[in-house]
Amino acid sequence: MLIDYDNLTEEQINGAIEDVARHVVRRRLEAPAILLLEIHRPVSFIASQALVVGTPFLGPILGVDRLARYGSILHDRANLDRLIQRIDELAAVRDHTAKESAT
Numbered sequence: 001m002l003i004d005y006d007n008l009t010e011e012q013i014n015g016a017i018e019d020v021a022r023h024v025v026r027r028r029l030e031a032p033a034i035l036l037l038e039i040h041r042p043v044s045f046i047a048s049q050a051l052v053v054g055t056p057f058l059g060p061i062l063g064v065d066r067l068a069r070y071g072s073i074l075h076d077r078a079n080l081d082r083l084i085q086r087i088d089e090l091a092a093v094r095d096h097t098a099k100e101s102a103t
Helices: 010-026 030-039 041-062 064-075 077-102
Strands: none
Touching (some): 030 077
16 A cells, blocks of 8 residues: 555644654654754655655554655655644743743
8 A cells, every 4th residue: 555645634734743743842852853854854755755665564563544644744845844843832832831830
């Protein structure tokens, strides 16, 4: 089964972005994640195609639907920008909430 990024809805892509951003911020890895995303921006399309090639191996472990959603982030560079922005937003909310509770 091949991953078809064109048939994913905007809702599925937004869900994937939200899911990845929440996992990153929950683990307080926003700085390394953003750095990694920025460094690999030029090869993000190639990485999305690597997910297509790796689907037979990774699909049973991660699920084909999840691979398609995560691959869609890498497939379109605009989605990378949206992911970075969402990570920044969630980290800012977390930091603001922590600062308020400390005072």
